Amino acid sequence: MRAVEIMGILLGCGMAACAASDNTFLIRNADVYPVTGAEMKGVSVLVQDGRVADIGARLVAPKGMRVVEAKGLRVYPGMIDSGTELGLSEISAVRESVDTGELGEFMPQLHAVVAINPDSEHFGVVRVNGITSAMTFPSSGAGGGGRFGGGERQVIAGQAALIHTDGWTWEDMTVNRSAAMHLIFPSTGGRGGRGGAIPDSVLELTPGAAGGSYTQARHTYEQQISKLNDFFDQARQYQKEKNAHGAGFKPDLKMEAMLPVLEGKLPLAVSASRASAIHDAIAFSEKQHVKIVILQPRDIAKVGAELKAKNIPVILGRVLALPETEDDAYDDAFTQPAEANKAGVKFAFGTFNNEFVRNLPYQAATAVGFGLPYDEALKAVTINAAQIWGASNDIGSVEKGKWADLMVTNGDPLETQTQVKYLFIKGREIPLVNKQTRLYDKYMSRQ
C-alpha cells in the first residue's frame, strides 16, 4: 500500500525528475523524535521535494531513490534559535563587519533580512550543530546605534526575520521576512550584563545608582514611554488617514511599517528584562492593542502568572548567564526556564549572540539540570519557536507536510558529546563542514 502511494507521488511529479532531485530521499530505520508526538522507533522518513511526505515503519524506497541508512540514529527537527544576529555580524569587534544597529530611535521600516550575508562563516558553524533556523534581529544584543559610538538609544530597531541557516541568497533563506518588530523597551536601571540591572526597590534607596537620582531616572523613563505611546498614536492616526483615502495623503515608510503591528498581524518583540519593565510593557501592549512577545526576560517568578494570564510568549535569553545583581541566587538564570514552565508561560530559547548560537542545545540542557522537564526543553528549541514566530506549518517538528529540516544524530541532541551525523534543510543535505572543520583537517595533517 505504502509503496504504491510512493509510486503515485513519484509518478505525479515525473519519475525521472524526482529520482534525480537531491531533496527527495528516504531516511531508513531511524528512531524519529517528532517533538509534537511520541517517538517512533525503527521507522523511515520519506522526504519529497524538500518536505516530509510520510513517516512509517513499512515505507519502501522505489528503485533509484536515495536511501540514508539510519539504523541506531535519531531524527529530530532542526533546532531554531529565537534570538540571533546571524548574517548581520561577522566579527563583533569590527564595525565594518557589523550591521546590527542602525542610527535613529524609531526605525520600524528597517528589514534585517536584506542585510543578511548568506556566506557568513557563522552559518556553517551553527549548522553543524543542528541549528537549521534562526530569528535574526536588528540590534539583538547590546548593539544599537550606540554600539560603536554615536547615535541615540534605539527604541524600535526594525523588523526581525525568520531564516533558514542555508541558502544561496537571503531570499532563498527566508522563512518569514518580517516575523517580528523589535522594540527595546525603556528601562530605569540599564539592562542585563554583569550586575547592570538594579531592581527598582533598591534603586529608590540609592541615589546615583541609575546614573543620577532615582527620581531623575524615573522621569526619563516615563518620558520615553510617553514618546513611545506618541509614536504609536501617530501611526494609528496615519492608519485612519490612509483608510479614509483623503486627498493629498502621502505614504510614509515608517508609518507603513507600523500598520501590520497595529493590525495585530506582526508581533512586537519587546526586549524587557526586569519585572517592572515587563509589567509596563504588558500595560503598553494593552493600551495600544498590539500583540507582544517578551525577549530576554528575567524575574519570571514575579511576572509568570501575568504572562500566562495574558497569553504572552517569551524568548528566554542565555541560560548560562550570571545573576543580574549581587543578591540574586547563583542559579537565577539557570532556573528561569523551569520557572516559566511552572507558570505555564509559552517559551523558546534565544542565544542573542552569534558566537554562542551553536550552544543553543546546551543552554536548554542546563535548564533541564535546573528543573525544566526534558520534553519542554526540546520543544523550546523547536516547535515552540516555530509557533511563536508563526511558522509552525513549515518548521519545528517532524511531521507530514513540513519542510524536511532534519537533524540526524547519534544521541540526545542536548547532550554535549552528541554528534550530528546528517543535516537537511528543506530536504537539501548540508555538508557537515565549515571554515573550522577545514582548518582542523588542514592542521591535523601538518607533520
Place this chain on the structure above:
Amino acid sequence: MNKILLPALLVVVHLSAETYVIRNATIMTVAKGTLKGSIVVKDGKISEVGEKVMEPAGAKIIDAAGQYVIPGIIDCHSHIAADGGINEGSVSVSSMVDIKDVINPEDIAIYRALAGGVTTANILHGSANPIGGQTLPLKMRWGKDAQGMIFEGATPGIKFALGENPKRAGNPAGGRGAPPTVPARYPATRMGVEDTIREAFNEAKVYKAEWDAYDASAAKGGHGIPPRKDLKLEPLKEVLEGKRYVHAHCYRADEILMLLRVADEFGFKIRTLQHVLEGYKVAKEIAAHGAGASTFSDWWSYKVEAFDAIPYNAAIMQKKGVIVSLNSDDAELMRHLNSEAGKAMKYGGLSETEALAMVTLNPAKQLGIDNRVGSIEAGKDADLVIYDKFPLSDYAKVQKVLIDGTIYFDRDNEVSGRAAKQAEKQKLIDKEKQNQQRPQQAPTRRQGQ
C-alpha cells in the same frame, strides 16, 4: 560583640576539617581511571580512594549513591576576586604591580565559581601590556580573608600579552588618519610587542648578571655594595631563574612563535600560552618548547585575531603533545568548565579522562601544583566536587564542593537558606525606607568646609 563573634564563628566553621567518607560514588580520579567506591577525607587531605576503604571511626558519611565525584576544577585564567582594575595599562611593562595586592575575598564571583565546582583559579593581570603584572593562584576559600585565599607555596606568575590588546593602547583613538585623542603608548604593532619584550629581558639579563656577581662575591665573604633593587626587573630576573611562571595571552600563530623564539633567545620558558586560539597551527613548536596551552573550548569571532579559532584547538594541541587546559577568563563561563571539558569530547574525540584532565590535572600541571591538586589520589588536598549526574554534561549540577576537606558549597544548604536571606534583605530595605522617610535634620556645619 557581634563583630567579635562572627570571625570566631568563621574560624570554627572553616578550619576544623572533618573526617568524611564519601560513599557509593562514581569517582573520576583523572589520574587512575574511574571507579565505583569511596573516598576517605582526613585532615584536609584525601587519605584513601578505592572500591573498598577503611572507614575511620567517627567519620561523617556523605552518601553519594548515583552521584559523581571529580577533582576540584582548576581555572587557569580568571580575573575574579581582584578589586577594581586589573590592567595597569599606563606603561608597556608593568611587571612591578601585583594582583596579590588587590585580592578581594568578598567578590561574589568567588562563591559563584565555587557553586560551579571551581576550587582553584589562576588570577591574572589584564592584557593591556606586552609584559603585565604579577599573578598567583587562589583557592576559592569563600569566607576567608585575602591571605587565606592564596594557594600556599604555589609558584607565582607574570602576565604577558601579545597581539591586538597590547597594541591597542598604543593606537591613538580615532583610527587611521584621525588626530590622536589620547597619547599613543608604545607599542602599536606586533613588531613593537616583540621589541618591548626583548628590551625588557635585555635589561633584566644585565640586572641579573649584576646580582649574580654580587651574590657570588658575597658568598666568598666579599663586602661589595649590592646593586640597587629594581622592582620592575626583579620579577623578570625571577623568570630567567625559573622561579616565576610566564602566562602569555596570545592568539595568532605568528605571535605565538615569536614569543617562543624570544624566550629561547633569553633562555627562559613560557609556562603557559593563554587563549592561544591559533595554537593548533603551531602545536609542534609549542610542544618542542615545552609550553602548556590554556584555551577556550569554543569562543571565536569576537575580534579579528579570534576569527581562525576552532573548537578542535584543544584536541589538536593535545594530540600533538602539548599539555592543554580549558579556561574561562570569565566569571560566568567559569561556572561550567565541566561541560566545557565535555566539548573536547565532541570536538576532536578525546576520552572522558582526557577531557576532564583539561580542567583538573592539566591546569594543575601548568601551575606547578599537581603535587597538591588536580586528581583524586591519596595524599592530595581534599578538593572535591560532587555532581548529581555525569559531570561532562550540561545536565549535571554541583551538589557539594570541598576544599582542603572542608565543605565550602552545599546546594541543599544554599537552597534551604534562601528564604531567610530574602527575609533579612527585605528587613534591611524596610529599615532604610523608614530612615529615609524621617525628616532630615538641618546640616549643622556650613557648606564648603
